[in-house]
Amino acid sequence: MDVDDVPGEDLELRLDEAVLQQPPSGLSGLIRIGEPNAFDAVDLARVSATPVAPEVELLLAEHNFTVVRLPVSVRPTERATVKFLAVEVTLEAPGSTATCWSLEPDRVDEEIKVATTVGITSKLSVQLAEVNGSNQKNSEYVIRQPRVLAYQVGCPDPAWEFTPTPGRRLEGVQLLHLVVKSPRGAAWTGKVGIRVGVHTGGWPWRLRAVRRDGNQSVAQFTHPAH
Numbered sequence: 203m204d205v206d207d208v209p210g211e212d213l214e215l216r217l218d219e220a221v222l223q224q225p226p227s228g229l230s231g232l233i234r235i236g237e238p239n240a241f242d243a244v245d246l247a248r249v250s251a252t253p254v255a256p257e258v259e260l261l262l263a264e265h266n267f268t269v270v271r272l273p274v275s276v277r278p279t280e281r282a283t284v285k286f287l288a289v290e291v292t293l294e295a296p297g298s299t300a301t302c303w304s305l306e307p308d309r310v311d312e313e314i315k316v317a318t319t320v321g322i323t324s325k326l327s328v329q330l331a332e333v334n335g336s337n338q339k340n341s342e343y344v345i346r347q348p349r350v351l352a353y354q355v356g357c358p359d360p361a362w363e364f365t366p367t368p369g370r371r372l373e374g375v376q377l378l379h380l381v382v383k384s385p386r387g388a389a390w391t392g393k394v395g396i397r398v399g400v401h402t403g404g405w406p407w408r409l410r411a412v413r414r415d416g417n418q419s420v421a422q423f424t425h426p427a428h
Contacts, residue, residue, distance in 0.1 A: 210236035210273070213411040213420055215398060225400070225407045232282055233398060233411050236273030238423040243267035243326045243381050255324040265383055267303060267326050268425055270392060272378040284372040285406070286399030287364040293382060294358075295390035300425075302360035303383040306330065310350035318342045318377055328379035344375045384425060394421040 212231040217224070244267055247254055254262070272291075276284050293300040306328035315333040319342075323329050347366060354360040360380055366372050384390050395418055396411035411420050 210234055211413065211420075213396065214414060215400065215407075215409040216412055218397060218408045218410040223405075225405075225409065226281070226402050229282055229400065229402075229409070232277055232279070232284060232400065233287075233396060234275040234277065235394065235396070235411075235420045236275070238392075238394070238421050239271045240268050240423050240425065243269045243322060246320065247322045247324070247326065250322060252322055253324055254326070258324070258326055261383075264386055266386055266388075266425070268382045268384070269320065269322070269328060270380050270382060270423055271320065272380075272394065272421065273375060274378060274396070275375045276372045278371055278373050281402055283401045284398060285366065285401055286397075287372055288361060288397040289364075289376075289378060290359065290361040290395045290397070291380065292359050292393045292395070293390055294393065295384060295388055298385050298388035298390070299358065300382055300384040300388065300390035300392075301358050302355050303381040304328065305352040305355055305360055305362070305381075306379040307346060307350050307362070308352040308355075310346045314346045316344060316346055316377075318344060320379065326381050328381060330377070330379075344377050346376075347372065347374070382425070388425075390425050392423045393419040396420055 213233045213235060215229040274289060278284055304327040316330040317333055321329040349365050352362050362378055364372055398409045398411060400407045400409055410418060412418050413420055
């Protein structure tokens, strides 16, 4: 999957904290956020003929499980290199609690290619198949670069952090998935924030992505009450 294939909005980058110097202009477009998509995790398991694990089945009477897909793309330039990326999700459920059940990827230590088709395990964790030489030509895939770590499973504020290995830079499309656990009948909203470490001309900058209207919540997804 190419960076240009991700629909969405180019984000502005602004200082995450006050410093004496200002970063150079023209950093818009380094980070792009695509449209989030949400769908029922149990329905996905049943359509794909994946039996739900007994310990999960016991929770279904009182809880919903929702898969959320977040596409993020990084497009470095000759003068700006991305050395750190944090994608942070805040789950808000007025009068209730929504938490992260699982994250994908949860850890990446070496470069791999994974298919963009979403799979689900019996425990309602998202699973993307690794692409090998035999199926690469017929698969749409993204390249997972090290190093990726996920945080805060079981909490309302999950996050991913991306840091390249020495001599590398962050670039390309990242497809991120989380499964949200929420009480049946509860409405909740997920808000996405992005922090970025950018090097320009040898200078490191700690920046935060914002939309053109200045909103630090660069994407949002909802689950209506029902």
